[in-house]
Amino acid sequence: MRAMNEILKLDHVTMQFGGLTAVNDFNNHVREGEILGLIGPNGAGKTTVFNVVTGVYYPTKGKVLFNGLDITSLKPHHITHVGISRTFQNIRLFQDMTVLDNVMVAQHHEIATKDAEKYLVKIGKSKYGANSTWFWRSVFKLGYLRREKEMKDKALNILEKLGLRKLAAEKASSLPYGEQRLLEIARALATDAKLLLLDEPAAGMNPSESQQLVQLIKWIRDEFKVTIFIIEHDMKVVMGLCERILVMDYGVLIAEGTPDEIQENKKVIEAYLGEEWSHVAE
Amino acid sequence: MNLYTFLQNLINGLSLGSLYALIAIGYTMVYGILRLINFAHGDVFMMAVYFAFFLVTLGKVPWLISFVIAILAAALLGFTIDRVAYKPIRNAPRVSALITAIGVSFFLESFAVVVFSGIPRSFRNIYPKFLNNMLILGGHEEVKYGRNVIVGGLRIPIVSFVILIVTAIALVILWWIIYKTKIGMAMRAVSVDIPTTSLMGVNVDGVIGFTFALGSALAAIGGLLWATRYPQLWPYMGFMPGLKAFIAAVFGGIGSIQGAVVGGFLLGLTEIMLVGFFPKMAGYRDAFAFLILILILSVKPEGLLGKRSVVKV
Amino acid sequence: MPMKLSNRTNFILTVALVFFVWLLLFFINGHMNTYMIRIVSLIGIYGVMAVSLTLINGITGIFSLGHSGFIALGAYTSALLTMSIHQKEVTFILDKVAWPFNSVQLPFLPATIIGGIVAAVFSFLIGWPSLRLSGDYLAIATLGFSEIIRILALNLRSITNGALGLKSIPQYTNVWWSWTWLLITVLFVGSLVNSSFGRALKAIREDRVAAASMGINIFKHQLLSFVIGGFFAGISGSLYAHWLTTIDPRTTSIGVMLTFNVLIMIVIGGLGSISGAIIGAGLFAILTEWLRFLEEPMKIFSFEFSGIAGLRMLVFSAMFVMVMIFWPRGIMGRKELTWNTLYSKLRRGSGESNE
Numbered sequence: 035m036r037a038m039n040e041i042l043k044l045d046h047v048t049m050q051f052g053g054l055t056a057v058n059d060f061n062n063h064v065r066e067g068e069i070l071g072l073i074g075p076n077g078a079g080k081t082t083v084f085n086v087v088t089g090v091y092y093p094t095k096g097k098v099l100f101n102g103l104d105i106t107s108l109k110p111h112h113i114t115h116v117g118i119s120r121t122f123q124n125i126r127l128f129q130d131m132t133v134l135d136n137v138m139v140a141q142h143h144e145i146a147t148k149d150a151e152k153y154l155v156k157i158g159k160s161k162y163g164a165n166s167t168w169f170w171r172s173v174f175k176l177g178y179l180r181r182e183k184e185m186k187d188k189a190l191n192i193l194e195k196l197g198l199r200k201l202a203a204e205k206a207s208s209l210p211y212g213e214q215r216l217l218e219i220a221r222a223l224a225t226d227a228k229l230l231l232l233d234e235p236a237a238g239m240n241p242s243e244s245q246q247l248v249q250l251i252k253w254i255r256d257e258f259k260v261t262i263f264i265i266e267h268d269m270k271v272v273m274g275l276c277e278r279i280l281v282m283d284y285g286v287l288i289a290e291g292t293p294d295e296i297q298e299n300k301k302v303i304e305a306y307l308g309e310e311w312s313h314v315a316e
Numbered sequence: 317m318n319l320y321t322f323l324q325n326l327i328n329g330l331s332l333g334s335l336y337a338l339i340a341i342g343y344t345m346v347y348g349i350l351r352l353i354n355f356a357h358g359d360v361f362m363m364a365v366y367f368a369f370f371l372v373t374l375g376k377v378p379w380l381i382s383f384v385i386a387i388l389a390a391a392l393l394g395f396t397i398d399r400v401a402y403k404p405i406r407n408a409p410r411v412s413a414l415i416t417a418i419g420v421s422f423f424l425e426s427f428a429v430v431v432f433s434g435i436p437r438s439f440r441n442i443y444p445k446f447l448n449n450m451l452i453l454g455g456h457e458e459v460k461y462g463r464n465v466i467v468g469g470l471r472i473p474i475v476s477f478v479i480l481i482v483t484a485i486a487l488v489i490l491w492w493i494i495y496k497t498k499i500g501m502a503m504r505a506v507s508v509d510i511p512t513t514s515l516m517g518v519n520v521d522g523v524i525g526f527t528f529a530l531g532s533a534l535a536a537i538g539g540l541l542w543a544t545r546y547p548q549l550w551p552y553m554g555f556m557p558g559l560k561a562f563i564a565a566v567f568g569g570i571g572s573i574q575g576a577v578v579g580g581f582l583l584g585l586t587e588i589m590l591v592g593f594f595p596k597m598a599g600y601r602d603a604f605a606f607l608i609l610i611l612i613l614s615v616k617p618e619g620l621l622g623k624r625s626v627v628k629v
Numbered sequence: 630m631p632m633k634l635s636n637r638t639n640f641i642l643t644v645a646l647v648f649f650v651w652l653l654l655f656f657i658n659g660h661m662n663t664y665m666i667r668i669v670s671l672i673g674i675y676g677v678m679a680v681s682l683t684l685i686n687g688i689t690g691i692f693s694l695g696h697s698g699f700i701a702l703g704a705y706t707s708a709l710l711t712m713s714i715h716q717k718e719v720t721f722i723l724d725k726v727a728w729p730f731n732s733v734q735l736p737f738l739p740a741t742i743i744g745g746i747v748a749a750v751f752s753f754l755i756g757w758p759s760l761r762l763s764g765d766y767l768a769i770a771t772l773g774f775s776e777i778i779r780i781l782a783l784n785l786r787s788i789t790n791g792a793l794g795l796k797s798i799p800q801y802t803n804v805w806w807s808w809t810w811l812l813i814t815v816l817f818v819g820s821l822v823n824s825s826f827g828r829a830l831k832a833i834r835e836d837r838v839a840a841a842s843m844g845i846n847i848f849k850h851q852l853l854s855f856v857i858g859g860f861f862a863g864i865s866g867s868l869y870a871h872w873l874t875t876i877d878p879r880t881t882s883i884g885v886m887l888t889f890n891v892l893i894m895i896v897i898g899g900l901g902s903i904s905g906a907i908i909g910a911g912l913f914a915i916l917t918e919w920l921r922f923l924e925e926p927m928k929i930f931s932f933e934f935s936g937i938a939g940l941r942m943l944v945f946s947a948m949f950v951m952v953m954i955f956w957p958r959g960i961m962g963r964k965e966l967t968w969n970t971l972y973s974k975l976r977r978g979s980g981e982s983n984e
Binding site for chain 3: 352401404410411415420422423425427429430433434555559566602603605606610617
C-alpha cells in the first residue's frame with residue numbers, strides 16, 4: 035500500500051541539553067501523503083523535534099530516517115537537499131529582500147551545491163546538474179539568464195498559487211503578518227520539498243484566517259503532492275486539518291490517534307488541564 | 317634558562333598579566349551587558365595617561381593627586397562616551413554599535429594627535445624614580461669595566477611589584493562593588509536580562525553608565541601602571557594593549573570578570589615566557605596573542621570560564 | 630507602478646556611461662595638473678577597496694576587519710614583482726632578497742593579478758578558521774589576522790625588507806589602470822550580486838538559520854564571498870603600492886587604520902550597496918584632500934595659526950560617528966543606483982510638474 039509508506043521515521047530519538055531532556059525517546063513516523071499534527075503544551079519539546087529532523091540539533095540518542103535514508107548527521111542545508119523543508123515559529127523571512135527574491139533563494143541550492151549531489155542522486159532528485167561551473171556561468175552570464183528565468187517563472191507560479199503574486203515586488207518586511215506566514219510556506223515549497231514541516235502556521239491569525247489556512251494547507255498537500263507535519267496550538271486548525279495527531283508532554287509522546295481519539299484521550303486532557311482543551315471539547 | 321631567569325620572567329609575566337586583566341575587566345563588563353566590543357576602551361586607557369602627564373607637567377600637580385584625577389577623568393570619559401555615542405543606538409543592530417565603537421576609537425586617537433600631538437613623549441619624569449630601580453636578589457659580584465657589578469641573580473623592576481599590589485587592591489575593591497553593593501547587584505541583574513531588570517524599576521541606563529565609568533577607571537589604573545612600566549606616550553599607545561586585553565577577556569570567557577582576570581594573567585605569562593624561552597621570537601610577540609585568540613575561538617569559543625549558549629531557533 | 634527599462638536599454642545606457650566616464654578621464658588626464666590626476670587615480674583605487682569590502686561586509690554580512698591585511702599582501706607581492714632586480718638589491722640592506730623575487734621582474738598587469746591571487750589564497754586560509762565564528766568574534770579574529778600579516782611584514786626581512794619597508798616602487802598606477810580595475814571589479818561583483826549567488830549571500834546576511842533551511846551551505850558561500858573580496862583587495866593593494874611608490878609596515882598606512890578608512894567609505898556610502906561604496910570612496914578621497922586646508926597655516930582676524938597635524942582625521946572621525954548615530958543607513962542604504970531607479974525618479978518628477 036503506497037499510502038502507508040513511511041516518509042520520515044524518528045527512531046527512538048532523545049535530545050538532551052545539559053541536564054534537561056527536551057525530547058525523550060520519540061519513536062514514531064510520518065506517512066507519505068498524510069497531514070500529521072504534533073500538539074502539546076508550551077515547552078513540551080515540539081519545536082525541538084523539528085530542529086532534530088532539520089539538522090539544527092544532533093540528537094543525543096536515536097536516528098532520523100527519510101525514505102529509509104539515515105539523515106541524522108546531515109547539516110540543515112543537506113536536509114533541504116534531500117527534500118525536507120520547514121517554516122519557523124517566529125517568522126524568519128529575508129526581511130530586506132523582495133517577496134520574489136525570498137522564493138527564488140529557495141531554488142539556489144539546485145545550481146550551487148555540488149556536495150548535495152550524492153543525496154540527490156540517491157533519491158533520484160538531481161536534475162539540474164549542480165556543479166561549480168554554475169558560479170562562473172552566473173557571473174559571466176553564460177546560459178545563466180535562461181536558468182534565472184526558469185527560477186523566476188517557478189517562483190511566480192508558486193506565488194500565484196498562494197495568492198501572493200501581486201506582492202512579488204514588495205519587501206518581505208512590508209507584508210502583513212498572515213501573508214508573511216504564507217510567504218514562509220511558499221519559500222519552503224520552492225525548495226522542491228517532499229515533506230513540509232510547519233511550525234505553528236496559524237499563530238497570530240484570526241478565526242476566519244485560520245479556517246482559510248486549513249483549506250489552503252489541504253490544497254497544498256494535493257497540489258504539490260507533499261506530506262505535511264505540522265505543529266499547531268489552535269485546536270480548531272489541528273482537528274480540522276490533521277488525519278493523525280501526536281501529543282507530547284514534557285518531552286514524551288503521550289498519545290497518538292485520529293482527532294476523535296485524541297479528543298477522548300484522558301492523558302491528553304490531563305496534560306492540557308482543560309486550558310485550551312475545554313472549549314474545543316465543549 | 318635557569319631558575320633565576322624563570323622567576324624573573326614569572327614575575328614580569330604576572331605584572332604584565334595584571335595590566336591586561338585590569339583593562340580586560342572593562343571589556344568584559346561592557347560586553348556582558350551590551351554585547352558590544354567597546355573598541356574605544358584602549359583609547360580611554362591612553363587618554364588617562366595623557367591626563368596625568370599634563371597635570372604633572374603643565375599643571376604642576378603632585379603625581380599621586382594627578383593619577384587620582386586622571387582615573388576620575390577617565391571614568392567620566394567612559395560615561396560620556398556611552399551617553400553620547402552608544403546610548404542613541406542602543407536598539408540598532410549590533411554591527412552598527414560595533415562600527416560606532418570603531419569610530420569613537422578613531423575619534424579619540426585623532427583627538428589625541430591634534431591636542432597632545434603625535435610626537436611620542438616620555439613618562440619618565442612623572443613618577444618617582446625608584447619605581448624603575450631593579451631589585452636584585454642573589455647573583456655574585458664581579459669586576460667588569462673597572463667596576464663592581466652584580467652578575468646573574470634575580471632582577472626585577474620595583475614597579476612590577478607595585479603593579480601586582482595595586483592590581484590586587486583594585487580587584488578587591490571591584491569585588492566589593494559587584495557583590496556587596498546595591499549598584500553591583502543591579503549590574504549583575506542587567507547583565508542577565510535588561511528588559512526584566514528595567515521592569516523591576518532599576519535605572520538601566522544609569523547602571524550601564526556606571527559600568528562604563530567603572531571599567532574606564534580600571535583601564536586608567538592599568539594605563540598609568542603601564543606607562544610607569546613602559547614609559548612612552550603616544551596617541552596609539554592604547555591600541556595594542558587594548559586589543560590584547562580584549563583577547564584576554566575572550567580567552568577567559570567574555571562576560572565573566574573572573575575569566576577576564578584569569579585570561580589576563582595567562583596571556584601576560586605566556587607572552588613573557590614565549591619571549592623568555594625563544595628570544596628570537598620577540599618580534600612575533602603581538603602575533604602570538606592573536607594566534608591564541610583564533611585558537612581559543614575555534615576550539616572553545618566560550619572561553620575558559622564562560623558559559624556556552626545554545627542557539628535558539 | 631514604476632515603469633521598467635528593457636535589458637537592452639539598460640545595457641546601452643551602461644555602455645554610454647562607461648564611454649562618457651572614459652572621455653572624462655581622457656580630458657582629466659590631458660588637461661588637469663598632476664595633483665588632480667593623482668586624486669582621480671586614488672578615487673579608482675579606493676573604489677576597488679570599498680567595493681571589495683562591501684561584498685564581504687555589506688552584501689554577505691560578514692563583519693570582517695581584515696581588509697588591510699589583504700591589501701598589504703597584494704601591495705607587497707606586486708611591488709616585489711615589478712621592482713627591478715637592481716633596485717631590490719639596493720633596497721634590501723638588512724637581508725638579501727629571497728627567491729623568487731631576487732630573479733624576477735614582471736610587468737604591472739601580471740604582477741597585479743598575482744598580487745590579487747596571493748591575497749585570495751590567504752583570504753581562503755584566513756577565512757577557513759574565521760568564518761566558523763560569527764558576529765563580533767569574527768571581526769576580532771579577522772582584525773587579528775591582518776595584524777599578524779603586518780607583523781610578519783615587519784619581521785620577514787628577506788621578503789619584505791622588514792621595518793624599512795619598500796621604496797622606489799615604480800609609479801605605474803595612473804587613471805587608466807585604477808579606473809579599468811574599478812570597472813572590472815564593479816562588473817564582476819555587480820554581476821555576482823545580481824545572480825542567484827548574490828541572492829544567497831544576501832539571504833545569509835538577513836537570516837543565517839533561514840538561509841540554511843533554504844539549502845544554502847552558509848560556510849561555502851561566505852568563504853566564496855570572502856575570497857572574491859580578498860582577491861580584489863589584493864588588486865587594490867597593488868594599485869595603491871604603485872601609486873604611493875612606498876610601503877611602510879610601521880605606519881598605519883597599511884595597518885588597521887586603512888581597514889577603518891575603507892569601512893568609513895562603505896558606511897557613509899551605505900553598507901550593502903555597490904554604488905554607495907563607490908560614492909563613499911569618492912567622497913572620502915575628495916574630502917580628505919579638501920580638508921587638507923585644516924592642517925595648513927591659516928590666518929583668522931590677523932591671527933596667524935600654524936597648521937595642526939591630524940585635524941583632518943579628527944573632523945573625519947567626528948563626522949563618521951555622527952553618521953552612525955543620525956544616519957546609519959548612509960547615502961544609499963542597501964539600494965543601488967540603477968537606471969531603473971533614476972528613470973522612475975525622473976518620471977515621477979515630470980509627472981508632478983505636469984499637474
